[in-house]
Amino acid sequence: MASEKHILVALVANKPGVLNRVASLFRRRGFNIESITVGHTEKEGISRMTIVVNGDSATVEQVRKQLDKVIDVIKVHDITQDSVVDRELALIKVKTTSANRSEIIQIVDIFRANIVDVASDSLIVEVTGDEEKLNSLFRLLGSFGIREIARTGRLAMTRGIPAS
Amino acid sequence: MRLTGAQIICESLIKEGVEVMFGFPGGSLLPFYDTLPQYPQLRHILVRHEQGAAHAADGYARAAGRAGVCCATSGPGATNLVTGIANAYLDSSPVIALTGQVARPFIGKDAFQEIDITGITLPITKHNYVVMSAAEMANVLKEAFHIATTGRPGPVLIDVPRDVFVEEAEFHYPAKVDLPGYKPILRGHAAQIKKAARLINEAQRPVIISGRGVVISRAYEELRELAEKAQIPVITTLLGISSFPENHMLSLGMLGMHGMAHANMAVNEADLVIAVGMRFDDRATAKVSAFAPKARIIHVDIDPAEIGKNVRVDVPIVGDARDVLKDLNKEVITRARLDWISQMEAWRQCHPPRIVREGDDLIPQYVIHSICEVTEGNSIIVTGVGQHQMWSAQCFCYKKPNTLISSGGLGTMGFELPAAIGAKVGCPGETVWCVAGDGGFQMTIQELATVAQEKTAIKIAIINNGFLGMVRQWQELFYGRRYVATPLSGPDFVKIADAYGIPAMRVRTRLEVIPAIQKAMEHSGPFLIDFVVEPEENVYPMVPPGAALADLIEAPRTELVAPGSDRVSE
Ligand SMILES: Cc1ncc(C[n+]2csc(CCOP(=O)(O)OP(=O)(O)O)c2C)c(N)n1
Ligand SMILES: [Mg+2]
Numbered sequence: 001m002a003s004e005k006h007i008l009v010a011l012v013a014n015k016p017g018v019l020n021r022v023a024s025l026f027r028r029r030g031f032n033i034e035s036i037t038v039g040h041t042e043k044e045g046i047s048r049m050t051i052v053v054n055g056d057s058a059t060v061e062q063v064r065k066q067l068d069k070v071i072d073v074i075k076v077h078d079i080t081q082d083s084v085v086d087r088e089l090a091l092i093k094v095k096t097t098s099a100n101r102s103e104i105i106q107i108v109d110i111f112r113a114n115i116v117d118v119a120s121d122s123l124i125v126e127v128t129g130d131e132e133k134l135n136s137l138f139r140l141l142g143s144f145g146i147r148e149i150a151r152t153g154r155l156a157m158t159r160g161i162p163a164s
Numbered sequence: 165m166r167l168t169g170a171q172i173i174c175e176s177l178i179k180e181g182v183e184v185m186f187g188f189p190g191g192s193l194l195p196f197y198d199t200l201p202q203y204p205q206l207r208h209i210l211v212r213h214e215q216g217a218a219h220a221a222d223g224y225a226r227a228a229g230r231a232g233v234c235c236a237t238s239g240p241g242a243t244n245l246v247t248g249i250a251n252a253y254l255d256s257s258p259v260i261a262l263t264g265q266v267a268r269p270f271i272g273k274d275a276f277q278e279i280d281i282t283g284i285t286l287p288i289t290k291h292n293y294v295v296m297s298a299a300e301m302a303n304v305l306k307e308a309f310h311i312a313t314t315g316r317p318g319p320v321l322i323d324v325p326r327d328v329f330v331e332e333a334e335f336h337y338p339a340k341v342d343l344p345g346y347k348p349i350l351r352g353h354a355a356q357i358k359k360a361a362r363l364i365n366e367a368q369r370p371v372i373i374s375g376r377g378v379v380i381s382r383a384y385e386e387l388r389e390l391a392e393k394a395q396i397p398v399i400t401t402l403l404g405i406s407s408f409p410e411n412h413m414l415s416l417g418m419l420g421m422h423g424m425a426h427a428n429m430a431v432n433e434a435d436l437v438i439a440v441g442m443r444f445d446d447r448a449t450a451k452v453s454a455f456a457p458k459a460r461i462i463h464v465d466i467d468p469a470e471i472g473k474n475v476r477v478d479v480p481i482v483g484d485a486r487d488v489l490k491d492l493n494k495e496v497i498t499r500a501r502l503d504w505i506s507q508m509e510a511w512r513q514c515h516p517p518r519i520v521r522e523g524d525d526l527i528p529q530y531v532i533h534s535i536c537e538v539t540e541g542n543s544i545i546v547t548g549v550g551q552h553q554m555w556s557a558q559c560f561c562y563k564k565p566n567t568l569i570s571s572g573g574l575g576t577m578g579f580e581l582p583a584a585i586g587a588k589v590g591c592p593g594e595t596v597w598c599v600a601g602d603g604g605f606q607m608t609i610q611e612l613a614t615v616a617q618e619k620t621a622i623k624i625a626i627i628n629n630g631f632l633g634m635v636r637q638w639q640e641l642f643y644g645r646r647y648v649a650t651p652l653s654g655p656d657f658v659k660i661a662d663a664y665g666i667p668a669m670r671v672r673t674r675l676e677v678i679p680a681i682q683k684a685m686e687h688s689g690p691f692l693i694d695f696v697v698e699p700e701e702n703v704y705p706m707v708p709p710g711a712a713l714a715d716l717i718e719a720p721r722t723e724l725v726a727p728g729s730d731r732v733s734e
Contacts, residue, residue, distance in 0.1 A: 016294075017282070020283070020286065024287060028287045066469050070345070071290070071291040072345055074344045074345040075345075
C-alpha cells in the first residue's frame, strides 16, 4: 500500500503527561510523526493535537485506533480525505546585504509574508500558509542564504461542520 | 468526613470490594501501612519480592474475576513490580498497582528512591496516575478500578507521594466516573452481526477460535450455544483454554505453535474462522500470511485496535464477547455439518489429544495427565513458561470454566508460584495446582515463604527436567544440539521446601506419581512434589518458527498410544 501523509486531529484532556502518552505510543509502535502541534480549544480542559503522520492507510488506521485507546484522548479523526484548511507558520532568518534587501522585500510581498525584524546583515520573515507555499518561499529565499528556520508544524481544520 | 490520603485509599478499596492486597512495605509507604490496622477487613499478604506481589494480584484477578491489588514502595519497590505489570497488561488482567513516591517537594530532584514509575509503566499500563493531592484520591481510585475492570481489562498504576498519604481531605466516594475519552463498546453493531450470521449460516467448514476474551466476559454458555446450534468445532488459544469444555464432542483443543494437530489442520482447511476474544498472536497463527488460507474471518473483540492489526478481517464486530455471541445466536440457524464434523473426527482419530507415551520412564506428560486424573479435572492449573506450560495445556482435560492460569503474552518465567498463591487466595474453595518449571520456579522461589506464612494450601508440582527445557528443545532442533547455558544443576527442592516448613517429596518413577498426587491432595496445607522427569523430552506437535500452521512436526507416531476415551457426547 502506498505511503502518504495523513492529518489526524485528536481532542485530548488537558492533563499532565498527555503529550507524553501520545508521543510514547508513536515511538513504541514504530509510527513516524512528521509534525505535531498542541494548543487549547474553545472548551476548557480540552486541547487539540494536529498530528501529521506518514504511512499507508492500514498503518494510519492502526495509529488512529491506538490513539483512541489512550484514556485521555477523547476523539481522533483522520481528516486527510476531508476538505480542510491547513496552515503552518514559519520564521525564516535570511542573510541580506544592502544590495539585495529590496529584492527580498519584493518576494516577501508576493507571498503576503511579513518582515518582523531587520538587522544589518539579516532579516526575519514571518510566513503563514500551506506546505506548498512555505516550501516555495524557502526555495526562493534559499538563494540569498538562510541562517535559521523555525516552523510550527501544521494546523488543520475541516471546512463547514467541525470535527467534534 | 475528613480523612488522610491513606485512609481515603483504604475506604475506597473497601468500597470497591477489595478484601486482600499483596505488597511489600518501605519508606514512602510507611504512612499507608500505618493506617492498615484501622481497616482489619483489608487483608495484607506480605510477599518476598514485589514481582511476586504483582503476579499474585494478577493470579487473584484471573481466578476470582475481579481486580487484584498490589502495592510497593518508591524506587526499587516500584521497579520490581514492572515485570508483573507488563505480564498483566499483555494478558488483559485487571491489576491495581499502588506505589509510594517521594514527597511532593522532592519530586524531580532525584531524591532517595525517587523513580519515574509512571513514565516507566506508561507503555505497560492501561492507564496510570500520580496523585498530587489527597483531594483527588477518591476520584482516582474510582477511575482506576473502572478502567482496570471494564472494556478490555488491564493494569492501572497509582503513584502516591509520601506526603499525600498524610494530607487530609474531605472523603466522598464518587458514584460514577467522568471519562469522556473512555467508553467501551459492549453491544455489537446489528448490521455486522447480521453479516456474520449470514457467513456462518452459509459456511461449509467453519471453526470457532476462542480466546481469553471469552473467559473474561464469561461467555461460556453463549459460546457453547453457538457451537452446538450451528455445529461448529471450537478451537482455543492458550489463554482461551477452559472457555469451552475439552471433553465436549466439538472441542478441538488449542491451536498454534504447540497446538493440537487436528486443531491446526482444521484452521488450515476451514472456510470460515469465527475468532472471539482473541488477538491473532504470532504463537497462535504461526506464519501469518499462511493463516487460514481458505477462510473468511469474523473477528469479535472489545478492543477496536485489535481488529485488522495482524490479519485481514472480513466481518469485524467490536463488542463484548458475551453480548455479541448472545445477539449472534439469535441470527444463526441450526445446522448439522456432518461432513465437516466427521472430517474432524477422522483427524482426531489420527491425532488423538492428550496421548501419553507408554513405558516406565517418568515423562512430564504423564505427570500432568495424572494430576488431571486424580483431581478429575477439578483443579485450577497455574503454570510457568516453557515445556511444562505446553504440556499443561496439552495433557490436562479442562472441563470447568477458567481453570488454566498461564502467562501467555509476556511468557514470564517465575509467574507460576506467586500467581498460584493469588489464585488460591481468590478461590480458597478450589484446588490449585502450581505446575512449575525447575528453571522458572527458581526465579520466584522466595514466595515459598509467603506460602508458609499465609498457609496457602496450594499444591506444587515441579517438572524437574534439569534444563531450561524449552530453550534446550530449540537448541536441540535448531542449534545442533549445542546446550549452551540451559543445563541446570540442583537445588534439592525437597530440602528447600523443608527449610520453609512445607511438606514435600520427590518422585522418580511412574508408579509413584499417582500416590504422590493423592498424598498431596489429602494433605490439608501446601505440598510440594519434585517430579524428576526425562531430561530431554520434547513438546510436540510443533510448528517450527516461521512455518505455517499446516507444516507442523509431530511426535514419532509409533510411540503414541491413545488412552481410554474421556470424551462425552453432547
Ligand atoms: C523471565 C524469562 N527469562 C527467560 C525466558 C526464556 N525462556 C522461555 S522458556 C525457558 C525455559 C524455562 O525453563 P523451565 O522453567 O525449567 O521450564 P521447562 O521449559 O524446562 O519446562 C526460558 C529460559 C522467559 N520466558 N522468561
Ligand atoms: Mg526445566
